[in-house]
Amino acid sequence: MGKKDKRWVLQRKRDFYYNLAKKNQYRSRATYKLFQLNEKFNFIKEDNVVIDLGCAPGGWLQSAREIVGEDGFVVGIDLQKVKPLKYDNVVAIKGDMTKEEVLKEALSYLPRNPDVIICDASPNVSGVWDVDHTCSLILTTMALMTSTRVLKRGGNFVVKVFQGDLFNKYTDLVGTYFDKVITTKPKASRGESAEVYVIGRRFNGKLFNLESEHPLAKLLKNSLQESGEQITEIKKGRKIKIKGNEVIKLEENVENKEHNNTENNDDSSNNKNLIIKKDEKNPELLIKHIREMRKNKN
Numbered sequence: 001m002g003k004k005d006k007r008w009v010l011q012r013k014r015d016f017y018y019n020l021a022k023k024n025q026y027r028s029r030a031t032y033k034l035f036q037l038n039e040k041f042n043f044i045k046e047d048n049v050v051i052d053l054g055c056a057p058g059g060w061l062q063s064a065r066e067i068v069g070e071d072g073f074v075v076g077i078d079l080q081k082v083k084p085l086k087y088d089n090v091v092a093i094k095g096d097m098t099k100e101e102v103l104k105e106a107l108s109y110l111p112r113n114p115d116v117i118i119c120d121a122s123p124n125v126s127g128v129w130d131v132d133h134t135c136s137l138i139l140t141t142m143a144l145m146t147s148t149r150v151l152k153r154g155g156n157f158v159v160k161v162f163q164g165d166l167f168n169k170y171t172d173l174v175g176t177y178f179d180k181v182i183t184t185k186p187k188a189s190r191g192e193s194a195e196v197y198v199i200g201r202r203f204n205g206k207l208f209n210l211e212s213e214h215p216l217a218k219l220l221k222n223s224l225q226e227s228g229e230q231i232t233e234i235k236k237g238r239k240i241k242i243k244g245n246e247v248i249k250l251e252e253n254v255e256n257k258e259h260n261n262t263e264n265n266d267d268s269s270n271n272k273n274l275i276i277k278k279d280e281k282n283p284e285l286l287i288k289h290i291r292e293m294r295k296n297k298n
């Protein structure tokens, strides 16, 4: 098949899911990605409690709600406001999924610890491949850390990752916390896109180790220090009752986990003219690059 033909087939496929979503009143073609992933790997089940990180405009909220049914619960987080959905048991919060207070708010709605965390979040792209790949890894590593802090033991984690140099490091890291790691691409995902989905099956209960020597743990730690974010404690397992649209809190603080990250940022290098080589794989250098970019913007 020639290049043009290939593009035509891809375009048709894109239109196919776009049109299907429109016809079935789903908010995005991505709705079908979650349906297809779950049909194959069955990580969300009826009655499950689900957190959806990066949920706007709400396509995954819709598919997750269809899977969990009336007795499950889905809470989403996005930087964008999500138009309310018609279900009692779906809540969307406007906020940054990397912020502690936003995560706490999401947990406060849940009847119990989530069975599944799904994350389709995409960072803003700069067009510089290494930087975009690194930003995506910070976001997905953050999603992994969040999962280890709030998922119930035995729960599942599904995350979109953009492929690149550090991709295998990411799947290794997921394997530290889950019994099984699967990499997959659903039919509804555009063939030409670098996105793949990583599924962590059966959470083993270990808390994310920010002090580990793993390059992505270092990358996340640097990024958290950079943003001044403090990882302190998280309240899990608040019990609540849902009555119609109302959420009534019954009991709080069933289980607490402490995770301290209080070290100071010891970045003494202060390299103003940092140049990143195309093949640079050192996350610490990449994070310095991002820092430089931010400084230049301000």
Ligand SMILES: C[S@@+](CC[C@H](N)C(=O)[O-])C[C@H]1O[C@@H](n2cnc3c(N)ncnc32)[C@H](O)[C@@H]1O
Binding pocket: 027, 028, 030, 031, 053, 054, 055, 056, 057, 058, 059, 060, 061, 077, 078, 079, 080, 095, 096, 097, 098, 120, 121, 122, 123, 124, 139
């Ligand atoms: C591809 S869209 C998600 C589509 C969604 N799964 C659906 O089916 O409608 C990616 C989303 O990630 C969100 N996002 C990116 N970074 C985020 C962050 N730090 N916190 C919350 N949401 C974020 C963006 O605002 C964007 O809406």
